[in-house]
Amino acid sequence: MSRHDDIKLLRINYLRGPNMWTYRPVLETWLDLGGLEEHPSHLIPGFTERLCARLPALVEHHCGVGERGGFLQRLTEGTWMGHVLEHIVIELLNLAGMPTGFGQTRSTSQHGVYRMVFRARDEQVARSALEQGHALLMTTINDEPFDVDAAVATIRDKLDDCYLGPSTAAIVAAATDRRIPHIRLNDGNLVQLGYGGRQRRIWTAETDMTSAIAEGIARDKDLTKDLLKAVGVPVPAGQAVKTAAEAWDVAQDLGLPVVVKPSDGNHGRGVTLDLRHEPDIAAAFELADKEGSEVLVERYIPGMEHRLLVVGGQVVAAARGEEAWITGDGSHTVIELIDLQINTDPRRGLTEDFPLNRINITDDAVVLLDLQRQGLSGDAVPEAGRRVLIQRNGNVAIDCTAQIHPEVAHAVSLAVRTVGLDIAGVDLVTSDIAKPLSETGGAIVEVNAGPGLLMHLKPAEGMPQPVGQAIINHLFSEDENGRIPIVGVTGSRGTAQVSRLVGWLLHLNGRHVGLACGDGLFLGTRRVERKDSATWPAIHRLLMNRAVNAIVAENGAGTILGDGLAYDRCQVGVVTDMGRVAELERHDIQTEDQLFKVLRTQVDVVLSDGAAVLNADEPRLVEMAPLSDGEVLFYALDGANAALAEHRAKEGRGVFLQRGMAVLAQGSTELQGANVDSLCARFKAAGQDISADSVLAAVATAWAIGISPELIAAGLDTFVPELPH
Numbered sequence: 001m002s003r004h005d006d007i008k009l010l011r012i013n014y015l016r017g018p019n020m021w022t023y024r025p026v027l028e029t030w031l032d033l034g035g036l037e038e039h040p041s042h043l044i045p046g047f048t049e050r051l052c053a054r055l056p057a058l059v060e061h062h063c064g065v066g067e068r069g070g071f072l073q074r075l076t077e078g079t080w081m082g083h084v085l086e087h088i089v090i091e092l093l094n095l096a097g098m099p100t101g102f103g104q105t106r107s108t109s110q111h112g113v114y115r116m117v118f119r120a121r122d123e124q125v126a127r128s129a130l131e132q133g134h135a136l137l138m139t140t141i142n143d144e145p146f147d148v149d150a151a152v153a154t155i156r157d158k159l160d161d162c163y164l165g166p167s168t169a170a171i172v173a174a175a176t177d178r179r180i181p182h183i184r185l186n187d188g189n190l191v192q193l194g195y196g197g198r199q200r201r202i203w204t205a206e207t208d209m210t211s212a213i214a215e216g217i218a219r220d221k222d223l224t225k226d227l228l229k230a231v232g233v234p235v236p237a238g239q240a241v242k243t244a245a246e247a248w249d250v251a252q253d254l255g256l257p258v259v260v261k262p263s264d265g266n267h268g269r270g271v272t273l274d275l276r277h278e279p280d281i282a283a284a285f286e287l288a289d290k291e292g293s294e295v296l297v298e299r300y301i302p303g304m305e306h307r308l309l310v311v312g313g314q315v316v317a318a319a320r321g322e323e324a325w326i327t328g329d330g331s332h333t334v335i336e337l338i339d340l341q342i343n344t345d346p347r348r349g350l351t352e353d354f355p356l357n358r359i360n361i362t363d364d365a366v367v368l369l370d371l372q373r374q375g376l377s378g379d380a381v382p383e384a385g386r387r388v389l390i391q392r393n394g395n396v397a398i399d400c401t402a403q404i405h406p407e408v409a410h411a412v413s414l415a416v417r418t419v420g421l422d423i424a425g426v427d428l429v430t431s432d433i434a435k436p437l438s439e440t441g442g443a444i445v446e447v448n449a450g451p452g453l454l455m456h457l458k459p460a461e462g463m464p465q466p467v468g469q470a471i472i473n474h475l476f477s478e479d480e481n482g483r484i485p486i487v488g489v490t491g492s493r494g495t496a497q498v499s500r501l502v503g504w505l506l507h508l509n510g511r512h513v514g515l516a517c518g519d520g521l522f523l524g525t526r527r528v529e530r531k532d533s534a535t536w537p538a539i540h541r542l543l544m545n546r547a548v549n550a551i552v553a554e555n556g557a558g559t560i561l562g563d564g565l566a567y568d569r570c571q572v573g574v575v576t577d578m579g580r581v582a583e584l585e586r587h588d589i590q591t592e593d594q595l596f597k598v599l600r601t602q603v604d605v606v607l608s609d610g611a612a613v614l615n616a617d618e619p620r621l622v623e624m625a626p627l628s629d630g631e632v633l634f635y636a637l638d639g640a641n642a643a644l645a646e647h648r649a650k651e652g653r654g655v656f657l658q659r660g661m662a663v664l665a666q667g668s669t670e671l672q673g674a675n676v677d678s679l680c681a682r683f684k685a686a687g688q689d690i691s692a693d694s695v696l697a698a699v700a701t702a703w704a705i706g707i708s709p710e711l712i713a714a715g716l717d718t719f720v721p722e723l724p725h
Helices: 034-038 047-054 056-060 070-077 081-096 123-141 148-162 166-177 212-219 221-230 244-254 278-291 334-342 365-373 406-419 467-475 495-508 536-544 557-562 592-604 642-649 676-685 692-704 709-718
Strands: 008-015 026-032 103-107 113-119 182-184 190-193 200-203 238-241 258-262 272-275 295-299 304-311 314-320 324-327 387-391 423-430 443-449 486-490 513-517 520-523 526-529 550-554 570-575 606-615 631-636 653-658 661-666 669-675
Touching (some): 026 081, 026 123, 056 070, 056 081, 070 081, 081 113, 081 123, 081 148, 123 148, 166 200, 182 536, 200 467, 212 221, 221 238, 221 406, 304 406, 304 467, 365 387, 406 423, 495 692, 520 536, 570 592, 570 692, 592 606, 669 692, 669 709, 676 692
Parallel strands (some): 513 550, 631 653
Antiparallel strands (some): 008 026, 026 113, 103 113, 182 190, 190 200, 238 295, 258 272, 653 661, 661 669
């Protein structure tokens, strides 16, 4: 079989927001099949069999057939390689742990060239999946070897590098369930929830409500303990020490056994428990001294370690730990027994996908010290039947939320309020969390800011807890969604002028407006940049601005095609016309139907309590009305416009021109509003032209967003067009 040349990837573009394909970000790739245009799947001997052997789960892909096995049916009947690549990439993403079900492949006006898109939550992960999928496809076509497992591992590694951590992802998922939008602010876990002035920020499980003072207190375990003791929360007696000798003296004063730990450590590092002898305490001091700025010696509290999560003053989840033991067999070393008896537990692993960590004693000085206290080392061979304690803590992953005694919950909540944190993980030692601490002799040993959520999301035993939802409910009240009014304007004529007028009217209505349009970038009435700002980056900057409580954004067809929309939904979506612009040629938009698909994006994202504003003088725009999830307002130069009249007959709202004045109508009710001719004359006097239909679009938009007809009229009377530079 002669070798087929590689499919060429002509252009790869990440669409970061709603676009002509879907509401979600996608990776769009332009493919040149070359000679493979003449070789669909059924004309390449053995191709379908080889592909299915490499990716057996392709049988689950429904494709356009709409049922299991649909894609295999297309392969057998014959489909082109751009479509095949789409499904390969989707399956590789599924295998790597970023499941996606959306993809499309469409031909272009150039022979053998296709546009292929697939859903992608992260651009770098998507690019990695495309690269591996391309290689898999070509080696399958040419019957060459390919390591699918290695390809999936490569994508998974990129996913681990780029995607949100599990705690942050759980909070973002809960926000999405509440229809709260989010913006990732860095390559890590700093995320904005909501837009503009109604946003909140999280950094893993810390929020912009987390006090820096409280966080500082929580880092200082000795100070934390003093504050908790002062309000009656049970804590272990203890003292800070500077030397190993002082640690032994304090331990004798407190009464053995004791715990030695760093004052500002976390994740249990450097914490050694149940110490009874001077050499062990001296060794534990050295370990703790390496981890923190100060060493604490505390009285040992018998019982199991627990981690309780407190959000907004309420205990929302609890997990219990358990000790890890091995049993000697007289032939295997301690290290070998750990691998055979502990690390074989399928719940243990090296990534955050596992609720329990694999134990590697060479990386854990505390475990080595505990072994030494038992007269063993990693290479020692325990006699048959001997039980050896490997790990006293670090396995907190058994859900016990339902067992918490109300008095325990009260003490934990009081501890967090005393420190001043809004979200905290509280480490508690008790023999039975279902009983008051006064009965068990239990105590709170630490209060931690920025707690991990994984133990509650994926417990090793018990039910997962909705901790992400609890954090979102803490940040946003039931009737909040983090959104501010957004007006999106698209079209080819007068869109910057419409945007400027709407921004002015919103300003008069008491809003601090962010405006991004072809005339520049504006904050309130101040222009901060003069360059064309009808772009994704400029609009994105406004969404991030805490001072902004309303946004007007001009989105040309080129912006929608090149980047997608910067926002996920909007209050009002305006489409002024179906005119062509230069950018369309680059994107191979040749027909009116294709342009319709691009411009409808602005209508598709209108919220259910929002409105689409459409030019009724353009028949294709009238066809967009059913696409709006919210209300529809038409505007037209003539009140007798058929679409407008039909809309009014159904009690719909519309705006039209009558003797130079804008008329705002709903059903049979008509209200004379802004003086359109006067405004057009002022523009002309300033050396600019503005069409009457652009003014009507602005009037209809302002009315749609809730500005009164009286303020619209007065506001347009006071608008002063800029003189040309």
